[in-house]
Amino acid sequence: MKIAISGKGGVGKTTFVAALAKVFKEAGKKVIAIDADPVSNLAVTLGFMKGSEIIPISQMKDLIKERTGASDEYGKFFKLNPTVSDLPEKLSLEHEGIKLMVLGAIKHGGSGCACPESAFLRTLLSHLIVQRDEVVLVDMEAGVEHLGRATVKAVDVLIVIVEPGSKSIQTAFQVKKLAEDIGLTSVYAVGNKVASEEHKAFIQNGLDGIPLLGFISYDEKILESDIKGIAAFAENNKLLEEICQIKNKLEEIVKEK
Incomplete structure (x- = not known):
């Protein structure tokens, strides 16, 4: 199952992704969570030790240059489809049975490394969604x-978190409109902080x-968990x-597709 999760900043999107990863793992599934939000805090929300110190892949300049063949000069040629199939095993982290990859921000325009960086991260994300056999959750x-x-053809569901x-x-x-414009029509919502x-x-x-x-109740425990780290x-x-009930509905939806 391949699930993308989106929503306005601050609605609890990352908390949802972390909890959904947990219930899938507890159900015996292999899970890999992908942090593709420029504000990367999924590691901390999943309980990774020193999660805030994890270096996003977008900042691994030497790796990106190696795989794309890009130079430091703006306008030079680079590979649009670099080799990335080995990277999930090399660069993913694991905590309590849940794998994590932190992509970081995908830049647009401007600096000389922006285009190679974007091509690299998009190729990696595509590989994770299309080729992997885990439950893939993209924050x-x-x-x-x-x-x-x-x-998008490999994404089973796009979930938008709302408050x-x-x-x-x-x-x-x-x-929803942006998703439909690129052919992703399986769009659902989850109500949070209810x-x-x-x-x-x-x-x-x-x-x-x-x-x-479904709905997720407003809960002070979530704030307390952040304070406690x-x-x-x-x-x-x-x-x-509550997340388990949503997981069950997701599995029903995917079976019917």
Whole structure:
């Protein structure tokens, strides 16, 4: 199963990805989580020790130059499809049975290394989604810029995380439109930080046309986990139960496709 997760900044997207990785792993699945958000904090949310010190692959300049054949001079030729098949094993980290790769920011235009870097990271992401046999979860920024037209064919579901708020709802529709423009039509939403039936109703009414997979309750324990420096799902059975229900719905959707 290949799942991309998007949403406005601050809605709890990374917490969702971490908890979903946990419940898939507990269900006996092989899981690899991909941090493709420029603000990389999935490692910390998964409970990796010194997760904030992990160097994103986008900053591995020597590796990118080696694989793309790029020079330091702007405008020089480089490989659009560099070899990356060996990198998931070499560069992924593992914690409690969950693999992680931190891609970092994909730059656009400007500096001489931006184009080779972008080609390299997009090729790596495409390989992870298309070729790997794990459950692949991609934590993305609020958009689908990382996904090429070929890659989206392998994505089973795009999930947009929303919270009770008009800006979050608006972002969901923007992401849905961008996804449809490149042929990704299997778009769903998850309501997060829900503290009341009014919150549920607001999200349901606002997302008219985007099917909901479920809701995640507002929980101070998630904030406490960040303060303690532990995984977002640690000591939080309620979160894992709600995420497990969403996982079950995802599996039903993919079986029907």
